[in-house]
Amino acid sequence: MEILPSITIPAHLVSQVQSKLAYVDEVIASAVVAETGDKISLTLHRKPDAALQNTLNEKVQFVVEQMAKGSFQPKVEILEDHAAHAVPFSQDPMPELLASGEVSKEEIGIFSFGPLFTRLVDYFEARFLELADSFDAKPYRFPTLMSARMLDRVEYFRAFPHSLTFAAHLREDLDIINRFAEQAAYENEGLNASMDSFSRIQAMLSPAVCYHLYFSLADQTLKEDTIIATAVGTCFRYESSNLTSLERLWNFTMREVIFVGSKEFVLEKREQARDFMRPILDELGLAYHVESANDPFFIGEFRKQAAFQNAFQLKYEIRARLPFKDDTLAVGSYNYHQDFFGRHLNINLPDGSPIHTGCVAFGLERIVFAFLAQYGLQPQDWPVSVKEALV
Amino acid sequence: MQSTHPELLQNVRDVIAKILNVPLADVPAEMAFGDIPQWDSMGHMEVMLALEENFSVPVNADTIGELVSVPLIVEYISQNTHA
Numbered sequence: 001m002e003i004l005p006s007i008t009i010p011a012h013l014v015s016q017v018q019s020k021l022a023y024v025d026e027v028i029a030s031a032v033v034a035e036t037g038d039k040i041s042l043t044l045h046r047k048p049d050a051a052l053q054n055t056l057n058e059k060v061q062f063v064v065e066q067m068a069k070g071s072f073q074p075k076v077e078i079l080e081d082h083a084a085h086a087v088p089f090s091q092d093p094m095p096e097l098l099a100s101g102e103v104s105k106e107e108i109g110i111f112s113f114g115p116l117f118t119r120l121v122d123y124f125e126a127r128f129l130e131l132a133d134s135f136d137a138k139p140y141r142f143p144t145l146m147s148a149r150m151l152d153r154v155e156y157f158r159a160f161p162h163s164l165t166f167a168a169h170l171r172e173d174l175d176i177i178n179r180f181a182e183q184a185a186y187e188n189e190g191l192n193a194s195m196d197s198f199s200r201i202q203a204m205l206s207p208a209v210c211y212h213l214y215f216s217l218a219d220q221t222l223k224e225d226t227i228i229a230t231a232v233g234t235c236f237r238y239e240s241s242n243l244t245s246l247e248r249l250w251n252f253t254m255r256e257v258i259f260v261g262s263k264e265f266v267l268e269k270r271e272q273a274r275d276f277m278r279p280i281l282d283e284l285g286l287a288y289h290v291e292s293a294n295d296p297f298f299i300g301e302f303r304k305q306a307a308f309q310n311a312f313q314l315k316y317e318i319r320a321r322l323p324f325k326d327d328t329l330a331v332g333s334y335n336y337h338q339d340f341f342g343r344h345l346n347i348n349l350p351d352g353s354p355i356h357t358g359c360v361a362f363g364l365e366r367i368v369f370a371f372l373a374q375y376g377l378q379p380q381d382w383p384v385s386v387k388e389a390l391v
Numbered sequence: 392m393q394s395t396h397p398e399l400l401q402n403v404r405d406v407i408a409k410i411l412n413v414p415l416a417d418v419p420a421e422m423a424f425g426d427i428p429q430w431d432s433m434g435h436m437e438v439m440l441a442l443e444e445n446f447s448v449p450v451n452a453d454t455i456g457e458l459v460s461v462p463l464i465v466e467y468i469s470q471n472t473h474a
Contacts, residue, residue, distance in 0.1 A: 070440075072450070072451055072452055072455065073451060073452065074452055075451075075452035075453065301433075304433060304436035304437075304440075305432070305433070305436075307436060307452065307455060308432045308433075308435060308436050308455065310452050310455075311452045311453070311455035311456035312455075312456050313456070338425075338432070339425065340431075340432065343428065343431065
């Protein structure tokens with residue numbers, strides 16, 4: 001089915017609108033926005049009748065208008081450009097990863113990893129820990145579950161409702177638990193249990209690591225002016241039909257270095273982190289660039305929030321080249337949240353002002369995938385530092 | 392410091408107070424982004440859109456990052472309109 005948007009989608013929004021169309025209706029299997037921004041092609045799970053076509057057209061036009069009407073042209077700044085770095089591989093590593101058993105798919109967006117992939121994850125993480133060590137970052141361990149109450153306090157439901165993953169349990173009711181035990185089965189692509197068997201939602205699966213640190217500091221005045229922490233955690237972001245290959249996982253791992261302090265402190269540490277990581281990323285042989293970016297806010301918040309992030313240069317992404325598709329993949333980011341968490345969670349510095357926060361985050365599966373997309377699975381083709389560490 | 396555009400200053404304060412849904416008295420002439428909880432990131436973007444609508448001045452990524460106080464907004468509007 002094809003839809004002509006009521007307004008032409010500006011070039012800088014084509015991929016962002018396309019990714020949001022996955023959430024328009026469950027009947028949509030995939031959506032493609034033409035590079036020219038004047039045509040949208042939907043692949044549907046079933047043949048649409050006139051009523052469905054009408055509904056889809058209305059919903060798609062709504063998304064386009066919300067995201068594109070009056071949008072601000074972003075200021076894309078390339079802070080570092082190492083994308084021309086020569087790499088020896090140009091094929092999609094996924095078929096070989098699957099065939100060799102190094103990657104196995106459990107469900108859409110859910111993968112298990114074999115020894116080679118795991119060693120690479122461990123090695124890359126160790127290199128990122130050098131950054132944490134350079135700051136003498138204190139280690140933390142955070143849960144996989146995250147408080148829904150606290151996520152509400154930081155307005156997460158407004159900004160990223162589409163990517164939430166909910167944790168539920170059966171209600172404390174003997175009849176319900178017994179009925180579930182007797183009848184529960186996986187059928188028609190889901191559990192057959194009725195939704196009223198489940199508890200009210202108190203917890204989510206964590207969408208980010210650093211939030212846990214801020215939540216642990218909520219409603220406090222800090223005794224010290226600064227905190228630098230590091231933690232690794234499993235994160236969950238549902239991305240619907242955008243969950244392809246290892247580029248977008250529902251369940252993934254992030255290593256973060258987290259900064260808490262004054263504005264000047266956090267911004268200074270963010271820059272120091274970039275300076276520290278540059279030679280490491282070069283030694284790893286990655287072809288990449290660092291550019292200003294925005295988070296994938298949902299439709300209603302997108303236009304304003306994305307423009308604000310861009311205008312204040314709050315997010316820089318490390319984007320590694322994927323030679324097989326002539327595209328790039330975000331494998332890490334340098335983030336500054338201003339005093340957003342300080343204000344929303346009532347966390348103050350000793351002088352009474354709200355904390356400013358920032359973090360450096362690395363997506364471990366993604367960076368290994370990008371590395372394998374640039375160097376292949378044969379260790380003899382890898383950069384010396386990686387080869388020597390693993391072979 | 393006294394504004395060289397008192398009428399424009401008053402109009403800007405009126406617009407900001409209305410957009411942020413606060414009393415005019417809570418928008419002093421020197422107020423800046425972040426001084427009150429309502430002028431947060433989302434509030435700032437509402438203010439920027441209101442400037443575009445009420446004063447017909449261009450708002451883009453540069454101005455969003457630069458117009459972070461009442462005096463800067465007044466100065467920008469005075470330089471970008473023929474009023």
